[in-house]
Amino acid sequence: MSSGPPPSHPNVNPKPQPDLTLTGTLDREATHRLCEEARATLQATGADVLVCDVADLGPPVLAAIDALARLQLTARRAGGRIRLRNPAPHLRELLDLVGIPMEIEMERQAEQREPPGRVQEAVEARDPPL
Incomplete structure (x- = not known):
C-alpha cells in the first residue's frame, strides 16, 4: 500500500460575479445605459449574478426603484439576476414597500471589540473602589 497524497478533486471554479456600480440620481437615460451595460456584462462573462453596488446611489426615490426593477x-x-450590495436602509424599505424582491448583500464590517479587561495587580490606598 502506498501512502501517497489523496486523490485530487477537480477544482470547481464558480462563475465570476461581475460588479456594476450605481451612483448619483438615476434618470431614464442613465437607466437605459445601465441596462445595456448589465446585459453586455452578463453575456460577456457568462455570470449568473451581477452585483450592483448601490452604496453611493442617490436618494431612494421611485426613479431608483424603476431603474433597479429594469436592471433585474x-x-x-x-x-441571470442582480444582487444589491450595501443598499441604504431607506432603499431596502422602499423596495419592500413596492414589493420588488431583491437579493441583498451587505458589505461585512470588521467587528469593533473592546480590549479585554485587565486584572489590576496592585491597588493604591487612594484609588476608589470599582
Whole structure:
C-alpha cells in the first residue's frame, strides 16, 4: 500500500460575479445605459449574478426603484439576476414597500471589540473602589 497524497478533486471554479456600480440620481437615460451595460456584462462573462453596488446611489426615490426593477428584468432576460450590495436602509424599505424582491448583500464590517479587561495587580490606598 502506498501512502501517497489523496486523490485530487477537480477544482470547481464558480462563475465570476461581475460588479456594476450605481451612483448619483438615476434618470431614464442613465437607466437605459445601465441596462445595456448589465446585459453586455452578463453575456460577456457568462455570470449568473451581477452585483450592483448601490452604496453611493442617490436618494431612494421611485426613479431608483424603476431603474433597479429594469436592471433585474434585463438580467433575467440575459439568464441571470442582480444582487444589491450595501443598499441604504431607506432603499431596502422602499423596495419592500413596492414589493420588488431583491437579493441583498451587505458589505461585512470588521467587528469593533473592546480590549479585554485587565486584572489590576496592585491597588493604591487612594484609588476608589470599582
